[in-house]
Structures are given as C-alpha cells and as structure tokens.
Amino acid sequence: MILRRSTQIEQGAARPTRGMRMIVTAALGTLLATGSLVAPAHAAASTQAPASQGTALDRQALRQTLDAIHQAGMYGTYSSVRDGGQSWQGASGVADVATRRPVRPDMRHRVGSVTKTFTAVAVLQQVARGAIELDAPVSRYLPGLIPGERGDQVTVRMLLNHTSNIADHVGGAFPSLMVGSPQSIDDNRFHTFPPTELVRLGLEAPATGTPGVAPGSYSNTNYVIAGLLLEKVTGVTAEQYITRNVIRRAGLHHTSFPRSPYLHGPHSKAYESLFGLIDPPRDYSVYDMSWAGVAGSLVSTMDDLNRFYRALLTGRLIGPAELAEMQKTVPVRVGGGQLEYGLGLYPLDLPCGRFWGHDGGVFGMGTIALSSADGTRQIANGINLMKYQRIDENGNIEPSPIDYAMGTHLLVSLCGTADAARTAQAAPPINLFPTSGLPVKR
Numbered sequence: 001m002i003l004r005r006s007t008q009i010e011q012g013a014a015r016p017t018r019g020m021r022m023i024v025t026a027a028l029g030t031l032l033a034t035g036s037l038v039a040p041a042h043a044a045a046s047t048q049a050p051a052s053q054g055t056a057l058d059r060q061a062l063r064q065t066l067d068a069i070h071q072a073g074m075y076g077t078y079s080s081v082r083d084g085g086q087s088w089q090g091a092s093g094v095a096d097v098a099t100r101r102p103v104r105p106d107m108r109h110r111v112g113s114v115t116k117t118f119t120a121v122a123v124l125q126q127v128a129r130g131a132i133e134l135d136a137p138v139s140r141y142l143p144g145l146i147p148g149e150r151g152d153q154v155t156v157r158m159l160l161n162h163t164s165n166i167a168d169h170v171g172g173a174f175p176s177l178m179v180g181s182p183q184s185i186d187d188n189r190f191h192t193f194p195p196t197e198l199v200r201l202g203l204e205a206p207a208t209g210t211p212g213v214a215p216g217s218y219s220n221t222n223y224v225i226a227g228l229l230l231e232k233v234t235g236v237t238a239e240q241y242i243t244r245n246v247i248r249r250a251g252l253h254h255t256s257f258p259r260s261p262y263l264h265g266p267h268s269k270a271y272e273s274l275f276g277l278i279d280p281p282r283d284y285s286v287y288d289m290s291w292a293g294v295a296g297s298l299v300s301t302m303d304d305l306n307r308f309y310r311a312l313l314t315g316r317l318i319g320p321a322e323l324a325e326m327q328k329t330v331p332v333r334v335g336g337g338q339l340e341y342g343l344g345l346y347p348l349d350l351p352c353g354r355f356w357g358h359d360g361g362v363f364g365m366g367t368i369a370l371s372s373a374d375g376t377r378q379i380a381n382g383i384n385l386m387k388y389q390r391i392d393e394n395g396n397i398e399p400s401p402i403d404y405a406m407g408t409h410l411l412v413s414l415c416g417t418a419d420a421a422r423t424a425q426a427a428p429p430i431n432l433f434p435t436s437g438l439p440v441k442r
Contacts, residue, residue: 057086061417065409067092072401075385076103076268080302081413082310082378089303095268095384108254108267108299109382110289111367112360113435115298116223120160120344121312122230122242124322131233132156134325138225141232145225146203153211159226160343162332163216165209170220172201173291182278185363190261193290198224208333215331215338218435223295223344230294238294250311255300261288263299268384270364275387275397284363296362302380305367309357310375327356339434346434352415361386361436368406368432370414379413381406381432406432 062081069077069092076093089105126132132141138159139151146154146166158164171177173193176184202221209217227238234241239257247255254265263285271281289297300308311317318326329340329347339346348355348370355377357370369380389400407430 057083057088058417059088061412062088065412066090069405072405074383074402077383078103078105079381080306082306084376108265110362110365111298111300112296112362114358114360114367115296116344117358118242118246119223119294121246121317124318128322141229159222161330162218164211164222165207165217166221167202167205168219169198169201182274190288195224195293215333218332218334220295224293227294250308252304255304258289261286271385272364273387275391305369305380306378309371313375359433359436361433
C-alpha cells in the first residue's frame, strides 16, 4: 500500500523541482493535446460479438481483484457488479488517508463525463418528441451562439458525437496546466463558471477541424452547448430537465447535480496527484463543478450508474430508434489515438464481447461504467486518486500497477474468471479512462 506522507495531504503543497517541472510540463503537453495517457484498448480489440452471458459472478475473485487495486497504490476504490439477477458490491481502501476512514460501496462520487450519457439521453428524448432534429443546425435553436458560418454548419448530432470540432474549454478555464502548474486548479476551487463563459472559451480557441468531418475531437464544450439547447426547447434548466426526465425515470435515488461545492451524503475525499506535480496528492472533494456543467458535474453511486445504463439499454428512457442513434459511432480523437464514439456513449470490446458505457474523470475522482448491450452484465467502478502515474526521464507517462489491477478487476467483472487474469497480465493495461484526460491544445 502506497500511503507515504499521508498525514500531510491536507496541507501539502506542490514543490516539484525545476527539472521535474520541465519533464512533467512536456508530458502534460502531450496529454493535454490528446486527452489521456495510454493507447486505447478499443483499437486493439477485434471482437464485436455480443457480451457473453450466464457466467456466474465469482465473488471471491471480485473481492481479491478489487483489493489488488488498493494494494497497487490506489487510496480507495468501490465497485458494483451485476450479472442478471446476481449482484455484488465491494469497497477497498480508505476514503481519507489521514483518518484512515474506510471507503464504502454506497459512497457518493463525482462521475465526470459519465454525465454526458445522461445529457445525450435527454436530448434524444426531445428528438423523439419532435422538438429537436439531430441533423438540424444548432443555429436553428440557439441563433448567434456559434458565430458565423460555423453556427449553420454545426448540427446537434455533431455536438453529441464530438464531430463539431469545437475546441474544449478546459484549457481556457485552467490555463496554468499548460505550463506544468496546478495553480489554476486551486484558484478556481470556488469559482462559478456560467455555461456561456465556457462556450466562449471553447469557441475562442482554434477549431480542431471542419464541422462534420471525422475524426472528430472530444470536447466538453459540445455538451455545455447541448445543455443550453435543452434549456431553450424545454423552458427549464438542463439540470432540472435531466433530473425529472432521466434520473427520476430511471429510478435513481442517489444521483443529482451539485448545488454547492460540497459533496453531501457518504463520500470519499478526492485526491489529485497530477503526475507528481502535486506531492503529496491534494484533496479536491470540495470544488465548484460549474466548470464541467452538464458535461461532467453529476454525482452518483456505482449502483445507481448500473441502474441507469440498464434502464437506458432496456428501453425505459428512450425508444429503440433513439438508442440506435446513440450507438452509431464515428472516430473521435482522444487518448493519443481514436475512440469510436456514439452519442454520449461508446463501446469497449473485450475478449468476451462488446460493452457500452462511458468513463469520467474530475480532479481526484475517476469512474468507469460498462454494460452488455442487453444490460445484463455490468460494472461501475470508482477511484479516489487521479493522475497517479509517473513521468519517465523522456517525459512519457508510465503505466502504473494500478492500471493493470483495474484492468484485471474489469475483466473478472465482465468476463468471469476464465482466462481473465491471464489476459490482463499478458496484454497492455486497458485504458479505462480514455476521455478523462485534460483535452487542451498546446
């Protein structure tokens, strides 16, 4: 277990040497331009067969592989796994490294870009009602928001599948990251960003390509605009609409948008390392999440996330035609490569078949949620330490033992124990957070 200098986490400041700062800055430049660290497993996977069914949950293996994530250096992790009528929940490690308070399976957790699936579902509900057309220009609903010809070229679909090629606003919101400093993360802890400011930051940055031309480029700004679109056509805020028509309809009791910088209910602290620039890792569990909005601010539990994706994939939230639109994928640049991305949803191909879901990462908290196409086999896994990897002398981000341990737990959860551990050990680590980097242009 790696908990050195844990008692200093609350007061610790980032004091990297000049040489380390230069190396990390160079690595961050690569990361910020691509959005993640490890080449996506999606490109290497060959099977698109339906996910295997009927493999009973191996509770002992689930417990052992979850513990292995903590033993590899993760402070705390919690997981919810389901196969048909069977379910398992577990937690391993600590929620607070100073007090040693343990994590629990039911902890509230910032799920980051998993929020995008909720927002996309809300938009598709309005498509089904005829209030929105997927291939209509955004300017039809929000005239003038996207200036010039681009406003007539970018369609609603392009927002949801990231082919608008509108840049991400995160670089403008956190400019110090581009010079290898976490200062702007600290400066913005209690800063409220209006959605229109986020859109302005994204539109002022250079476009990442031509609207509608693939591959697209993953951008949180797309979903902030989608939220403004929802507000325009429904007459209520996007958060209100999603809460009433997605969260409540799915039967989720522990999922909500934040009303303050504070997490409520049982929760872990949120530790950010920023690849060693913040040493020891700092707690960002108190944070104004307006910088993410309906692109990434949702709070949920692992069990609620499984319930949500099950409701989506079994037709309780949208109809089959709308779900089919969500599952039409296009190549999107992210994670140093390309990810096949639908409308707020992407597939991950594993040895036992294809799974659908999304990942999420915010300062100090990471999430992965995946389900078989019929919603039968599922996992949602959360962690409370982000960017825990280290940088080598060439400025490359090195895979961590945590990455391998998380991949093993994922495979055991979704594929059963047969060959799962051997597959995880023989292959490169699965990139469980392909969209959760910091997609900022250098």
